[in-house]
Amino acid sequence: MAAPKFAFLLLKLISVLPLLVTSFSADRPTDRRILVLLDDLSLKSSHSLFFSSLKSRGFDLDFKRADDPSIAVKRYGQYMYDGLILLSPSTDRFGGSLDMEGVLDFVDSGHDLIVAADANASDLIRNIAAECGVDFDEDPSAVVVDHSSYAVSETEGDHTLIAADDFIQSDVILGNKKIEAPVLFKGIGHSLNPGNSMVLKALSASSSSYSTNPSSKLSSQPPSLYGTAISLVSVVQARNAARIMISGSLDMFSNRLFRAGVQKSGSLNKYEKSGNEQFITELSKWIFHERGHLKAANLRHNKVGESEEPLMYRINDDLEFSVEIFEWSGSSWVPHVSKDVQVQFYMMSPYVLKTLSTNEKGLYHTSFKVPDVYGVFQFKVEYQKLGYTSLSLSKQIPVRPFKHNEYERFITTAFPYYGASFSMMAGFFIFSGVYLYNK
Template identity: 75%
Template sequence: MSKLILCVFLTFTIIPLLCNSFSSDTPSDRRVLVLLDDFALKSSHSLFFNSLVSRGFDLDFKLADDPKIALQRYGQYLYDALILLCPTTERFGGSIDAAAILDFVDSGHDLIVAADSNASDLIREIATESGVDFDEDPAAFVVDHSGYAVSASEGDHTLIASDDFIKSDVILGSKKIEAPVLFQGIGHSLNPSNSLVLKVLSASPSAYSADPKSKLATPPSLTGSTISLVSVIQARNNARILISGSLSLFSNRFFRSSVQKAGSPIKHGKSGNEQFLTEISKWVFHERGHLKAVNVQHHKIGEAEEPAMYRINDDLEYSVEIYEWSGTTWEPYVANDVQVQFYMMSPYVLKTLSTDGKGRYFTSFKVPDVYGVFQFKVDYHKLGYTTLSLSKQIPVRPFRHNEYERFIPAAYPYYGAAFSMMAGFFIFTAVHLYNK
């Protein structure tokens, strides 16, 4: 009997904890499913995987066509993130397909996709649904005759040394990437109707996408800086996606290789690939730029308790605490652009919150002379940071009949007019009655 009780306890307490996803407040100690075309990638790309393991991630390597792979079981997701290093896979094994991966992202989980010149329709479909369109030519590479990487055999200039990074410390870290990043693969463009996609690594103005082994019969469809080499997406549910057009970008060979960009006299002993991918993976896996808001409070000035409703023209104070995940602990988030709205159909009050530098944001204002059901709203959108959407509803009532002032100073002219009219009428009546 005791063994039965123990089994029930383990089933309903321990197992759900193991299956819990990292969309929780503390994005750490997370399980990542890595799908590969070939287990040889596990050793040829080991430096990238080791950097994730050293940061506390539990990697589960599977072949993409393994019939036993699954993202969820009994309605619980088994993994917190997914890495697809399987560009040639035409069909995933088990219960995974493109729709399952998109549902995985829609549930708030993160995704890394690495394509290549021989990317399958399945990988292209996942990228397209994320707002990224790869070059349709299956033989196309990104070619750059001005920004290629200098080597012993220059070849067809498809080995690119790119240093056109997005200017965002929260996405790529505060430490500047000195060396160019080696890239060899296919380019992609961003869907103009999708405002959530960002180019993290762009091609130079002299680059174009075409088959390097054949002459150009028509102008290339992708040219110049419109070509994105690596892009990121932060969905509205704060799930993050990284899409790369090169599988070699993650390889040990590119990590360790020296690099010299054509036209530059500087030769770097090591490419910027390792630093670039380490920093961008920190962002993708919410080790940086992940915000949370706690302890939302509002009350009348001079009071501590939150009221059930406010009266028009009350003076109130609003406060919230915002913290950023540093990779190990929650640190106070300091900014000067956090705003709160006092909202009913449209914002009646818009105030920028002050901060004490320790994570607390606060402001005070007067309730407008309009009664109804209002909301305190904080919609914070900043490049690279997770979105904060806070709302708290509160009714606002008018004055009761016995709460108005007895005599309103602004109405003194009207009081005077009424009494002067009464006095004039009395004098007129007296004169009219007693004057012959």
């Protein structure tokens, strides 16, 4: 009986190996599998443009209802998916083995996450967002209202359909092509946790917006969220390179708003198509590491005029340092070109800080003199820039003083002391001769 059981387990392992082999890696961020959890499978058709965009870029989507009992993101200790999309704002509990801790562990393992909420957002979705540094309005019925920046082309007088155009200023996150048309947003707002420096506003509300329950009577209490403090869409890049997108609107991903024309109130500009498709598509490229993903290779150092790395340096040696940095373009690695990459020669504190020159083909290099201090140093490259994955490189090298036979035979600055010594010896002989032979 043991042999058939072993054969069955081996067959199961072989069946899952292709999923594990094609998973995301820092060296090959492509051929990725994404689990999409939906409140209703009808969202596959109502939000098909968003899903088709992902499929056209080579992603393999696995659709499941959020309460499907077969849900599992890990098998045999390995994650089967590289990204997770939660378009299930009203779900109180995930099916299968997935729960809030499982989602957070998924992100902690370096995987990416997209969360969409709406006015029916459950405590589960709110808690996941809170763990990522985003706090939705405490009023479960509150939505974002704006009497100045609403979309007049959709529903005249519906001030909950906002035409937002306050985007994050980053070509890495939103692409090089400017988003001309406003983005249509209908949903709930959130604020950023001031204690979390990793979370950023990707789409902000205008100064005239506020969060309230539109069906309730007027209240004397001011809204808890208002003005530009309201974030409509936020992004997070964790220290482990995992990326997260949190939106307060599920409709924002829908075909209806992708195709809708838009005219912002108070503006004469009318657009045949909203900016939703461009905004979501470009932002998803960044979330899934199709842009802004860096890798470093070939960190090298050597004495000037030599090619081999020494085991140690001597104080005041002249050395050369180089490293190669590449960026993923979505299909291949291309040279990353920047003028702000620096290297530190570090021991307790940086003794040397140099900005690296680049040949614009991925190679960064510089040269400097080893400081007149001996000990154990490190070459350190700490590169952190908005929208890019951070690079943290280090290489240890000892620095020794001069040996006793490596000093110069005669030191120029010591000539006065040499002169004083010889003049004293000469004076001693003269004095001795005068003293002994003088009558």
